[in-house]
Amino acid sequence: MIEVKPMEYEAVIGLEVHAELSTKSKIFCSCTTEFGGQPNTHCCPICLGMPGTLPVLNKKAVEYAIKAGLATNCTISLFTKQDRKNYFYPDLPKGYQISQYDLPLCKDGYVEIETENGKKKIRINRIHIEEDAGKLVHSEYGNYSFVDYNRTGVPLIEIVSEPDISSAAEAKAYLEKLKAILQFIGVSDCKMEEGSLRADVNISVRPKGSKQLGERTEMKNLNSFRAVYRAIEAEVARQIEVIKSGGVIHRETRRWDDAKGESYPMRSKEDAQDYRYFPEPDLPPLIIKKELIERLKNELPELPDARKQRYISEYGLPEYDAGVLTSSKELSDFFEEAAKASTNVKAVSNWVMGDMLRILREKNMEIAEIPFPPAYPAKLVALIDKGVINGPTAKKVFEEMFDTGKDPETIVKEQGLEVLNDESVLLEVVERVIQENPNSVADYKKGKKKAIGFLVGQAMKATKGKANPQLINELLIKKLEG
Amino acid sequence: MKLHEYTISQLHDLISKREISVPELTRYMLDRIESLDSKLECYITVTEKQAMEQAEKVQKMIDDGTLNSPLAGIPMGIKDNICTRGIPTTCASKMLSNFVPPYDAHVVKKLYDNGAVLLGKLNMDEFAMGSSTESSHFKKTKNPWDTERVPGGSSGGSAAAVAAGEAIYALGSDTGGSIRQPASFCGCVGLKPTYGLVSRFGLVAYASSFDQIGPLTKTVTDCALVLNAIAGHDPMDLTSSRRQHPDYTKALINDVKGMKIGVPREFIDDSVQKDIRDAVLNAVKVFSDLGARCEEISIPIMEYVVPTYYIIALAEASFNLARYDGVKFGYRAANPKDMLDFCMRSRSEGFGTEVKRRILLGTYVLSSGYYDAYYKKALKARTIITREFNKAFEEYDIIIGPVSPTTAYRIGEKINDPVQMYMEDIFTVPVNIAGLPAISIPCGFDSKSLPIGLQIIGKRFDETTIIRAAYTFEQNTDFHKARPSLNE
Numbered sequence: 009m010i011e012v013k014p015m016e017y018e019a020v021i022g023l024e025v026h027a028e029l030s031t032k033s034k035i036f037c038s039c040t041t042e043f044g045g046q047p048n049t050h051c052c053p054i055c056l057g058m059p060g061t062l063p064v065l066n067k068k069a070v071e072y073a074i075k076a077g078l079a080t081n082c083t084i085s086l087f088t089k090q091d092r093k094n095y096f097y098p099d100l101p102k103g104y105q106i107s108q109y110d111l112p113l114c115k116d117g118y119v120e121i122e123t124e125n126g127k128k129k130i131r132i133n134r135i136h137i138e139e140d141a142g143k144l145v146h147s148e149y150g151n152y153s154f155v156d157y158n159r160t161g162v163p164l165i166e167i168v169s170e171p172d173i174s175s176a177a178e179a180k181a182y183l184e185k186l187k188a189i190l191q192f193i194g195v196s197d198c199k200m201e202e203g204s205l206r207a208d209v210n211i212s213v214r215p216k217g218s219k220q221l222g223e224r225t226e227m228k229n230l231n232s233f234r235a236v237y238r239a240i241e242a243e244v245a246r247q248i249e250v251i252k253s254g255g256v257i258h259r260e261t262r263r264w265d266d267a268k269g270e271s272y273p274m275r276s277k278e279d280a281q282d283y284r285y286f287p288e289p290d291l292p293p294l295i296i297k298k299e300l301i302e303r304l305k306n307e308l309p310e311l312p313d314a315r316k317q318r319y320i321s322e323y324g325l326p327e328y329d330a331g332v333l334t335s336s337k338e339l340s341d342f343f344e345e346a347a348k349a350s351t352n353v354k355a356v357s358n359w360v361m362g363d364m365l366r367i368l369r370e371k372n373m374e375i376a377e378i379p380f381p382p383a384y385p386a387k388l389v390a391l392i393d394k395g396v397i398n399g400p401t402a403k404k405v406f407e408e409m410f411d412t413g414k415d416p417e418t419i420v421k422e423q424g425l426e427v428l429n430d431e432s433v434l435l436e437v438v439e440r441v442i443q444e445n446p447n448s449v450a451d452y453k454k455g456k457k458k459a460i461g462f463l464v465g466q467a468m469k470a471t472k473g474k475a476n477p478q479l480i481n482e483l484l485i486k487k488l489e490g
Numbered sequence: 491m492k493l494h495e496y497t498i499s500q501l502h503d504l505i506s507k508r509e510i511s512v513p514e515l516t517r518y519m520l521d522r523i524e525s526l527d528s529k530l531e532c533y534i535t536v537t538e539k540q541a542m543e544q545a546e547k548v549q550k551m552i553d554d555g556t557l558n559s560p561l562a563g564i565p566m567g568i569k570d571n572i573c574t575r576g577i578p579t580t581c582a583s584k585m586l587s588n589f590v591p592p593y594d595a596h597v598v599k600k601l602y603d604n605g606a607v608l609l610g611k612l613n614m615d616e617f618a619m620g621s622s623t624e625s626s627h628f629k630k631t632k633n634p635w636d637t638e639r640v641p642g643g644s645s646g647g648s649a650a651a652v653a654a655g656e657a658i659y660a661l662g663s664d665t666g667g668s669i670r671q672p673a674s675f676c677g678c679v680g681l682k683p684t685y686g687l688v689s690r691f692g693l694v695a696y697a698s699s700f701d702q703i704g705p706l707t708k709t710v711t712d713c714a715l716v717l718n719a720i721a722g723h724d725p726m727d728l729t730s731s732r733r734q735h736p737d738y739t740k741a742l743i744n745d746v747k748g749m750k751i752g753v754p755r756e757f758i759d760d761s762v763q764k765d766i767r768d769a770v771l772n773a774v775k776v777f778s779d780l781g782a783r784c785e786e787i788s789i790p791i792m793e794y795v796v797p798t799y800y801i802i803a804l805a806e807a808s809f810n811l812a813r814y815d816g817v818k819f820g821y822r823a824a825n826p827k828d829m830l831d832f833c834m835r836s837r838s839e840g841f842g843t844e845v846k847r848r849i850l851l852g853t854y855v856l857s858s859g860y861y862d863a864y865y866k867k868a869l870k871a872r873t874i875i876t877r878e879f880n881k882a883f884e885e886y887d888i889i890i891g892p893v894s895p896t897t898a899y900r901i902g903e904k905i906n907d908p909v910q911m912y913m914e915d916i917f918t919v920p921v922n923i924a925g926l927p928a929i930s931i932p933c934g935f936d937s938k939s940l941p942i943g944l945q946i947i948g949k950r951f952d953e954t955t956i957i958r959a960a961y962t963f964e965q966n967t968d969f970h971k972a973r974p975s976l977n978e
Binding site for chain 1: 571572573579581586589591592593595690691692693694695697698699725726727728729805806808809812813814815817818819828829833853856857858861865
């Protein structure tokens with residue numbers, strides 16, 4: 009009998025990420041880019057594409073896009089242009105989108121991610137600028153639709169990766185890295201829930217080790233990192249299943265249903281849009297001056313990778329901790345402020361990474377919503393280090409800080425939570441505990457040294473956890489053996 | 491002489507000397523439109539109320555001494571594809587029959603700043619697509635010289651109104667000859683400025699990389715006056731030039747001595763109606779006699795200009811007209827089945843035949859599989875055509891020739907042969923392809939006493955030399971003095 013080794017497959021994944029740039033005004037007019045607002049209140053004749061109007065390019069949008077390119081190691085094109093892309097749908101007022109076709113603003117970059125097998129470079133094919141579309145709302149009550157043009161003309165960058173990603177986890181890591189970079193350089197707030205960061209995923213599979221790419225599908229409607237992860241897992245499994253059962257993968261666009269945890273076909277290759285790109289005649293080619301690139305390069309803040317390295321070398325944090333703390337700008341900035349106010353950065357980082365992230369998760373809060381300044385966790389650590397409060401009390405104080413926003417020192421003072429170090433008081437407590445627990449005392453004296461633990465616990469309980477446990481321990485031993 | 495026969499500069503004189511008031515002049519022009527336009531059908535909208543209010547206001551400012559422009563109080567008309575705030579701007583299309591823009595085009599603002607009085611909006615080919623004004627959804631404008639004939643197009647309403655004295659001057663737009671050809675058919679002066687000299691903001695786009703707004707006037711002097719008012723940078727149009735433009739009235743110099751003039755043999759071959767060729771050759775003689783050096787040149791690429799123009803223009807048009815989906819403005823189909831039906835029927839019912847033909851052609855040349863064969867090739871041809879003209883301008887100050895191979899034809903005569911109509915744009919489209927300025931001035935009459943236009947093409951942003959040559963020609967000939975009789 010011949011043993012047939014089951015065929016192993018690997019996934020080949022590329023991402024197209026759209027990020028809304030956080031410029032104040034839209035890309036071709038002076039309307040606000042603010043999220044929300046009553047429908048059709050953030051628009052004007054230009055972003056509504058009214059007859060005779062012309063686009064005027066927002067220079068800030070170009071600068072933000074260049075910064076994104078620089079922060080992802082791209083080459084910035086010195087000569088670039090914009091193109092019209094045919095897309096006839098009522099959410100696009102002009103019936104076409106102003107985008108970039110053959111001369112993108114940024115190209116040939118990469119970002120580095122952490123994988124199970126160490127660091128990995130994900131190459132970026134291109135980053136180009138374009139305008140966002142509006143939103144179509146289909147009525148639930150009748151045969152009609154509404155359209156809201158508030159988002160129309162908000163500047164976008166599209167970041168197209170090479171198919172260098174091999175798993176859902178890598179895709180998620182890549183997205184998280186992109187998000188952190190864009191937030192760090194302040195060009196996008198990357199809120200997936202508000203649609204300011206969106207990802208389409210191209211997925212194919214092939215026999216492990218094969219050089220040839222399999223036919224790919226494109227997955228749309230991915231509204232969270234979790235959805236991206238789950239959709240990739242599901243699609244890779246689906247494709248392998250199809251191939252194993254003798255079928256073929258068809259080039260198609262699929263729509264992910266996150267509630268059902270499955271995708272279904274949206275349109276096939278045959279229905280693919282013919283974009284009919286051609287140079288936008290209303291906008292002259294863009295000449296990017298080297299001096300501008302230099303200036304923007306100098307304006308770039310410390311990027312996540314550099315900051316991570318600094319946390320390792322300057323604060324002596326473990327690589328993992330440094331990675332978590334630099335995964336988002338808000339978290340990193342919060343930690344940075346807290347660290348500045350402390351002499352025990354390691355302890356501060358533990359509080360921020362541990363209890364703080366846990367509480368935020370439990371309370372479903374954003375870092376921006378934390379009601380106290382970053383210096384307070386540092387104060388909390390100082391209170392512990394000085395022996396003013398003990399660990400368990402500190403946990404309680406920290407929770408209290410999230411509820412009231414009060415200074416930990418104030419909380420400790422108001423509630424009298426200081427550790428009891430007064431020997432005369434503690435001695436009384438110890439004597440009472442010995443009196444009330446003759447059995448344990450007897451056990452101890454018989455040589456069951458462990459019984460001391462129970463007695464310490466009773467003493468702590470009697471002081472509502474405020475006693476210095478070390479001191480109690482010492483006093484108990486002294487009493488019992490003395 | 492009657493008031494409508496006066497030029498801008500003559501009327502400016504009368505107004506300055508208080509021999510006539512602006513409201514009187516405006517009233518006179520409105521009455522003339524009232525009595526004549528049912529016959530000629532130049533106007534889509536007459537803005538009587540606004541015109542009279544504007545006239546009163548302008549007169550007051552003249553009296554106060556706060557307004558001193560050669561255009562102050564001069565009544566004019568504007569082609570109906572140039573946006574006017576609060577006044578319908580229809581592009582002569584059913585699609586925009588109910589469209590009232592909430593903004594003025596840059597040129598309209600500039601004219602208002604100069605105290606211009608708007609009489610109304612002028613008829614045209616639908617979305618400026620045509621050369622006879624017959625594709626208008628609303629009406630067919632008649633040529634004042636022979637009302638059985640077309641006024642040319644697409645700015646046919648503008649040219650006919652100026653020729654018939656229904657406006658002292660008018661604005662038109664020129665994408666492939668749409669100012670110059672009707673000017674030549676109607677015997678007036680029409681200038682297509684260099685691409686980028688005049689802001690396109692508020693001009694409803696047909697082919698964005700060709701479109702330019704320009705004046706139609708009775709004389710070259712008037713042309714310079716209007717150009718002075720509308721030229722100049724507009725931050726709302728990134729394709730408008732930042733260069734400071736000269737005072738074009740300074741170019742009104744009766745002297746062409748030593749000027750080097752090229753006459754392309756491709757412009758005067760057998761395809762051109764004989765009396766037009768004779769008129770152009772006569773013009774060459776006039777210039778030569780005045781001391782200019784005229785030489786025959788060759789622009790061999792001419793056989794490619796029409797296809798090049800139509801491929802690029804219609805590609806752009808197919809995109810520019812995508813916004814008319816019935817959702818935001820304009821015509822909307824009734825009782826749609828669903829969203830797709832809504833958009834499709836709004837477009838099918840809102841656009842006329844010629845517009846649909848051009849959208850289809852433009853879509854075709856950009857489609858995958860055909861893109862390289864048509865659009866990409868046309869872009870290359872555009873570069874070569876531009877280069878050939880620029881090369882000619884290394885040797886010559888201006889190039890002259892006919893505007894059109896024919897004079898005004900009968901209404902209905904060619905409308906069913908679009909290809910022939912496209913081919914007749916041969917002398918005007920290369921100017922738009924290369925972004926050059928060119929003027930049409932009266933240079934003769936054919937055997938049926940229909941006007942013939944002489945085209946003078948200049949270097950980029952060298953309107954000055956064109957105006958100088960045109961002015962000299964005008965000062966030394968009488969063609970511009972003839973007026974259509976209109977059986978008045």
